[in-house]
Amino acid sequence: MDRKKILFIPRWYPDRHDNMLGLFVQKHAMAVQSLHDVSVLYVTTDATMNPGAVVITENNFNGIHELHIYFGKYDSGFRNALSYWNCYKKGIGMILSRERKIDLTHVHILTRTAIPALWLKYTANIPYIITEHWSRYLPVNLAKGSFPGWWRRTVTRFVVSNAAAITTVTENLAKAMQDLGLKGKYHNTPNIADINDFRPLNNIQRDPKKLVHVSCFDEPAKNIKGIIDVIADLSKERTDFNLEIIGDGKDYIEVYEYALQTGLVGSRIFFTGLLTGKELSTHLADSDALVMFSNYENFPCTIVESMACGVPVISTAVGGITEHLQKEFGILIQAKNETMLKDAIISILDQPQQFNKEAMRKYAVTHFSMENSAQIFDTIYRKAIQKAG
Secondary structure (H helix, E strand, O other): OOOOEEEEEEOOOOOOOOOOOOHHHHHHHHHHHOOOEEEEEEEEEOOOOOOOOEEEEEEEEOOEEEEEEEEOOOOOHHHHHHHHHHHHHHHHHHHHHHHOOOOEEEEEOOOOOHHHHHHHHHHHOOOEEEEEOOHHHOHHHHOOOOOOOHHHHHHHHHHHHHOOEEEEOOHHHHHHHHHOOOOOOEEEOOOOOOOOOOOOOOOOOOOOEEEEEEEOOOHHHHOHHHHHHHHHHHOOOOOOEEEEEEEOOOOHHHHHHHHHOOOOEOOOEEEEEOOOHHHHHHHHHOOOEEEOOOOOOOOOHHHHHHHHOOOOEEEEOOOOHHHOOOHHHEEEEOOOOHHHHHHHHHHHHHOHHHOOHHHHHHHHHHHHOHHHHHHHHHHHHHHHHHHHO
C-alpha cells in the first residue's frame, strides 16, 4: 500500500537537554515509520537561550525526519504563545518544502500542539488525530489543578471534537477525558516495547535475588522513597535480595540522598543512573521483579518492557495498569500501602513460580509490539484521510 506523509507534532519529545522526554512518542513514530513517511515537528522553549532567540536543528533518526525548534522564553504569556505559533508555521513550511505534502497530522499531548493541526485542517483540508498520554485528566491530578481554566478546557474540547480520532494509552484515560466533556472518536493504543530488544533470558537463579525500579524520578508520581522505606524495613528481616534503581530525572538527587540515610546504598540499594536500549533491556531481563509504587500513572512503558522480558511486576492499581497486569503477570497493591508492598515483595522472593513468563511474553508481543501499533495507526490514518478527501 502507498506510504502516506505523516506529521507528528508532540508536546514532549527527546531533545538536546533530555533524551528521555517523550521517548514513548518517539517509539510511536518508529512504529509508524515502518508503514509511512514520518516527520516530527517539535517546538519548545529553552531556558538557556535569550528571549526571542531561535535555534533550529534537523536530524534523521532511523528514517524519521526530526525538526526541533527551540526559542528563548519571554516573561509575557502572549509573546510566548506568538513565538510558539511562529515556530510552528516556520516548521510546517520547512517540512512541506522537504516532503512536498502532508497527508495527516498526528498530535501528541494537548493542548497547544493541536492548534497548528487545526489550522492545517481548515486551510489545507489535512485531517489530524490526537494521541494523549498525559495523566492530567485523571481525578487525582484534577484535584491539584492539573487542567485549570475555562479557556483551556474550552479550546481543548474544540480541538478534540475536530479531530478525526483520539487515541489513548489506556481506557481509563479515555474515560477521564470524556468525563470532562472531551467528546470524540476514541481508540485504545497501548504503549510500545521493542520486542526484539526486550526479551526473556534463559532461566537464571540469582543469589541474591534482584528487584528493579525504573522511572524518571518524578517523586510525587513515582513514590520511590516509599519503595526505599520498605526495602530498609525488609532488610532488617532478610538479606537475600537487592534493589537496583534505574533512571534519572528532576528528583534524582533528593531520592539518592534519602536512600543514603538508610545506610544501604552500595550494599542493598544500587543506583545505576540512566540506562537505555540494550543496556536497559539487559538489566531488566536479568532481574526477579519490577517494583512500581506510583501514586498515579497511565500505563508506563517500563511495565510493558518488563512483561516483554517475562519479568513479574509489582505495581499499584492506579491508572490503566489494571487493564493489562493480570494475576499471572504480577501483583497489584494499593497506592501508598507499604505493608502491601512488603508482602508482595516477600511473595515474589519466596514463590517466583507463581508467575508465567511465557504467557507474559506472549501477551506483550500481541499487545505492545511496534508491528501491532503500526497496524492500529495505519487503519486510523487511512480512514481519516479517506474521509477528508
